Amino acid sequence: MNGVQILLIVGIGIAVSAVAGRKGFESGMVVVVLAAAASFIPGVPRLELDSELILALVIPPLLYSGARGATMSSFAANLRPIISLGVMLVVLTTGALGLISSWLLPGLGLAAAFLLGAVLAPPDTITTVSRGDEIGLPKRVTSILTGESLVNDAIALTLFSIALEAVNGHDATWAGGIKEFAFKAGVGLLIGGVLAVAALWLRKRLRNPTLETALILLVPFTAYLTAEELDASGILAVVMASFSVTANLTLDPKHQYPGGYRTRLQEEGVWQVLDFLLTTFVFAYIGLQLKFVLTDLADSDGLVRTLVAAGVLLAAAIVLRLVGVFGLFGRWTLRHRMIHRRADRDPRYRERLRQVEERQRQRGGEPLAPPSMKDTLLVGWTGMRGILTLAAASAIPQTTATGVPFPGRDAIQGIALIVTLGTLVIQGTTLGWLARVLKSDHTADRETAESMDLLGREIIASMPSTTDADFDAQRHALAVAVHEHRLDEETARRMIDAVDLRQAAERTRD
Known part of the structure; x- marks a missing residue:
């Protein structure tokens, strides 16, 4: 793949996303569908990227960007459903889909079948959350899905790496897998936390928005690569680093410093652009593989079997999500x-x-009741596979460590693409309709949001807005209100963004 092709893919993706947004469609879904169709145009070349490049350069910034929107209070309040969905359900789904894959495609071998299960297991809940208000999801549902997105990708990719090692000939047992998982998760979280502390310490000493933004942009790549070098979970390292840096930069007074507002405003725009470009590129890149993957399967006489397997696994992925959510939440109820x-x-x-x-x-939270039947159904229907499934499938190497062709690589990539497209079409296009049919009562959400907004505005209005010290005092007062459990983190962050904008406007007039 050359630079011109990359630029063309991204440029066309931008145009497609603009049109899709005006029509009310999810841009990622439109891009991957059109790219898949475009792969059949005569003369379109096959584009190939190194498998390690996908995971090392694409996944870390996307995960970091997604984790920036999470709040500690929402995560803690919904810890039970988050762990149930992000850990238990992903593990169970990986195992179930792996067993089904080994039965449907016996030529894969058990290790490669479980690798396929890990590829298909995690739903792309962060994309759903980004459209939560538009779809009409209750706040409780979006909070659960946001927390799940911080966990499920890391768990699935950790299982993916364990299965990949098994395919490469490493001994794999249940006890060994559990031990390796605990090591990868523990060390990954530790590395992410240490890097976050170091980044926070250095950031406020740079006193330059460009340098500070550059430093933060390095954090996800450094966390991922450092953890992977130590055979730990790079994904968990990225999530921990993002969660720690974002929460402390916004709400911890110890990490507030003069001029920090300029960096926060700059970073917000940078992450939005980077997130969009990477997501658009990966969706387009994977979609453009469809024709060539199917051709390879046809040449190996495995096309029909793979298409049947993809259809069965698509149905299984949807059903397992629904059954798992109802089972886990039903037990809680x-x-x-x-x-x-x-x-x-x-x-x-x-x-x-x-x-x-x-x-x-x-401590600042009401006792949490189990999700309602409507909320359970909505969470169960948010099983669309997305960026991680596509990127993980494309990251499978062409050969194993011994140099032989990777078993079923084309079949795994073809199934991943078909399952992703299927869930996007079946669930992605009907989720908004389902939310409207269920008619979830958002009255409590609106009342809570209005009261929090009112309190936040009162805190700001009660203080002057003239000097830099005044704006610093406003942010500090908002942070104190969060620590005293009078104001929720989401509202405080939104209010701090508004204070940053007013301070920037004030300094511009000066």
């Missing part, structure tokens, strides 16, 4: 009912439960 039934019968247990709930309120 049953446990919740049993606890309150016991509280109704046992006064002492009721008093202990009341004390636990009161302590939770003092």
